[in-house]
Amino acid sequence: MKYGVNEQGYYGDFGGAYIPEMLYPNVEELRQQYLKIINDADFKAEFDQLLKDYVGRPSPLYHAKRYSEKYGANIFLKREDLNHTGSHKINNAIGQILLAKRLGKKRIIAETGAGQHGVATATVCALMGIECIVYMGEVDMARQAPNVARMKMLGAKVVPAKSGSKTLKDATNEALRDWIGNPVDTHYIIGSVVGPYPYPDMVARFQSIISAETKQQLKEHTGKELPEYVMACVGGGSNAMGMFYHFLDDESVKLVAVEAAGKGVDSGHSAATTFLGKEGVLHGSRTILMQTDDGQVVEPYSVSAGLDYPGIGPQHAHLYKINRAQYVSVTDDEALQAGLLCCQLEGIIPAIESAHALAQLEKMKFKADDNVVVCLSGRGDKDLDTYIKYFNY
Amino acid sequence: MNRLNQLFAAKKDNLLSIYYTAGYPAIDTTIDIAEALEKAGADFLEIGFPYSDPVADGPTIQNSSQQALDNGMTLNLLFEQLKDLRKRVSIPILLMGYVNPIVQFGVERFCKMAAEAGVDGVIVPDLPMYEYETLYSGFFKDNNLSNIFLVTPQTSEERIRKIDNLSDSFIYLLSSSSITGGNLSVSNSIEDYYKRVKAMELKNPTIIGFGISNSETFNKACQYANGAIVGSAFVKLLEQDGYMGKISGFVRSIRP
Numbered sequence: 001m002k003y004g005v006n007e008q009g010y011y012g013d014f015g016g017a018y019i020p021e022m023l024y025p026n027v028e029e030l031r032q033q034y035l036k037i038i039n040d041a042d043f044k045a046e047f048d049q050l051l052k053d054y055v056g057r058p059s060p061l062y063h064a065k066r067y068s069e070k071y072g073a074n075i076f077l078k079r080e081d082l083n084h085t086g087s088h089k090i091n092n093a094i095g096q097i098l099l100a101k102r103l104g105k106k107r108i109i110a111e112t113g114a115g116q117h118g119v120a121t122a123t124v125c126a127l128m129g130i131e132c133i134v135y136m137g138e139v140d141m142a143r144q145a146p147n148v149a150r151m152k153m154l155g156a157k158v159v160p161a162k163s164g165s166k167t168l169k170d171a172t173n174e175a176l177r178d179w180i181g182n183p184v185d186t187h188y189i190i191g192s193v194v195g196p197y198p199y200p201d202m203v204a205r206f207q208s209i210i211s212a213e214t215k216q217q218l219k220e221h222t223g224k225e226l227p228e229y230v231m232a233c234v235g236g237g238s239n240a241m242g243m244f245y246h247f248l249d250d251e252s253v254k255l256v257a258v259e260a261a262g263k264g265v266d267s268g269h270s271a272a273t274t275f276l277g278k279e280g281v282l283h284g285s286r287t288i289l290m291q292t293d294d295g296q297v298v299e300p301y302s303v304s305a306g307l308d309y310p311g312i313g314p315q316h317a318h319l320y321k322i323n324r325a326q327y328v329s330v331t332d333d334e335a336l337q338a339g340l341l342c343c344q345l346e347g348i349i350p351a352i353e354s355a356h357a358l359a360q361l362e363k364m365k366f367k368a369d370d371n372v373v374v375c376l377s378g379r380g381d382k383d384l385d386t387y388i389k390y391f392n393y
Numbered sequence: 394m395n396r397l398n399q400l401f402a403a404k405k406d407n408l409l410s411i412y413y414t415a416g417y418p419a420i421d422t423t424i425d426i427a428e429a430l431e432k433a434g435a436d437f438l439e440i441g442f443p444y445s446d447p448v449a450d451g452p453t454i455q456n457s458s459q460q461a462l463d464n465g466m467t468l469n470l471l472f473e474q475l476k477d478l479r480k481r482v483s484i485p486i487l488l489m490g491y492v493n494p495i496v497q498f499g500v501e502r503f504c505k506m507a508a509e510a511g512v513d514g515v516i517v518p519d520l521p522m523y524e525y526e527t528l529y530s531g532f533f534k535d536n537n538l539s540n541i542f543l544v545t546p547q548t549s550e551e552r553i554r555k556i557d558n559l560s561d562s563f564i565y566l567l568s569s570s571s572i573t574g575g576n577l578s579v580s581n582s583i584e585d586y587y588k589r590v591k592a593m594e595l596k597n598p599t600i601i602g603f604g605i606s607n608s609e610t611f612n613k614a615c616q617y618a619n620g621a622i623v624g625s626a627f628v629k630l631l632e633q634d635g636y637m638g639k640i641s642g643f644v645r646s647i648r649p
């Protein structure tokens with residue numbers, strides 16, 4: 001793959017494994033094993049079976065007729081919201097739990113922001129009967145109480161991250177600290193295409209099912225497997241990378257990644273990483289991150305907890321820098337309005353994360369015969385409180 | 394030869410190093426604390442520069458880093474403070490911190506300013522060997538700065554050999570795979586690890602750190618290595634009122 005990772009774990013200038021020596025054996029074990037394991041026929045068979053029977057894949061590619069009329073192009077929604085647990089996060093969680101089992105790990109740790117990845121991880125741990133500890137920022141635990149309860153019902157222990165800003169980046173720090181202290185028996189299921197190599201590549205591969213299915217489904221709908229546009233929201237960037245993956249080498253396909261502008265890119269309350277960030281090192285990889293001139297990580301803001309992350313995955317940083325994908329941003333208000341429009345035009349309540357990708361439709365200039373695929377990464381049940389407060393329902 | 398090499402050439406046993414965070418508890422006591430530690434008998438020092446997301450550190454050093462940032466500590470300010478370092482302190486000094494602030498500062502500029510201030514070495518836990526070798530080692534060598542690598546109980550013998558070859562002052566042996574501020578428990582497996590490393594007859598001296606908090610753990614560590622580093626226990630002392638007056642007693646309580 002032209003845009004894939006090299007042997008040292010880099011995508012152009014980005015990636016690598018910037019980890020303390022304490023994590024080296026864990027990460028090195030993964031690096032040596034991950035391709036062997038995930039390319040193994042038994043692994044593939046078990047992964048595919050669970051995606052089909054447990055997750056409910058393939059997820060539909062839905063031709064959204066009223067959207068298509070409104071925006072003057074053929075708009076398709078890739079319905080990751082219909083997956084078990086309500087988002088694309090389960091694809092990666094299933095892949096990594098099967099990998100952890102083959103590595104002989106007895107204990108799973110994970111970080112979570114909005115709780116979607118935590119719920120997906122707690123779910124697969126229940127499925128496999130493996131101990132599960134989820135780190136979640138104390139502030140996020142208060143904002144996303146129903147997901148905390150879901151994780152507990154699924155048998156996971158939810159540990160509040162009380163350091164720093166008490167949100168996703170701090171939950172990630174706490175999970176890394178746990179892994180340092182438990183190097184032998186524990187696997188860390190990172191939820192996005194971030195972290196030290198091989199995580200960004202491994203998570204992208206597990207999420208790449210999204211674009212693999214899309215190609216086939218689009219061909220059934222239109223007779224062509226390549227659309228003109230593929231669009232997705234980006235926090236760390238896992239649904240976007242899964243949605244882009246099998247289109248990366250098809251240069252005619254325009255890739256659009258939508259970041260969260262929060263209250264506006266220049267408001268001081270934003271998570272638009274490519275607009276506000278600089279190159280540096282975050283959570284084990286060289287990437288683009290929001291930081292002060294002194295190299296301290298800046299706390300991002302978005303109404304959507306899943307996009308509230310100060311960095312992006314290293315492959316996204318590379319695609320941004322070489323202009324293979326276009327990175328744009330959408331504000332809280334635009335996303336919430338787009339979420340409501342999706343309810344009223346298509347009868348689908350989207351996650352606020354996914355609503356960011358939908359909001360970008362307003363700003364695009366399509367031709368009448370353009371085929372456009374938008375990744376509807378998650379469902380909006382978890383966001384009802386936010387929608388209700390915003391629209392006064 | 395920098396001051397670290399001179400120290401290790403002259404003294405082989407019971408070396409004591411103390412870590413503290415620059416800018417904590419007060420913004421302007423960096424050199425005062427170094428001076429007091431030298432007077433109290435510490436052999437060399439590690440001065441931490443704070444980072445917002447210190448993944449290798451436990452609650453004590455996390456807290457000191459956050460306080461230091463809240464107090465306004467930056468790398469620019471630290472180098473400003475260190476201009477007087479060598480007028481007042483003669484023991485070897487290491488800077489310790491995470492890679493992102495150094496990358497933002499500029500690695501070459503960082504090395505140059507550290508050398509100008511009279512710093513002898515740097516410990517950057519999240520700077521990997523590959524990136525050090527391919528991108529940065531020239532800046533360290535040009536400025537006569539030692540880069541200190543960590544070794545844990547899980548580090549393979551092959552990798553320890555490689556680290557020994559890349560090192561030019563000492564190797565930092567972690568007492569266990571843990572973050573800072575834990576308690577050193579010398580279990581059989583840890584003892585085996587120390588013995589295993591000792592039997593390798595490395596060309597560099599070894600210093601044990603993480604979990605060294607009193608004379609008992611210090612003495613235990615010195616059975617297997619050339620010395621030990623105290624970090625969190627000293628940072629806790631700095632939380633107390635009148636800490637400047639207690640520094641000498643603290644150092645003597647570790648190594649009478």
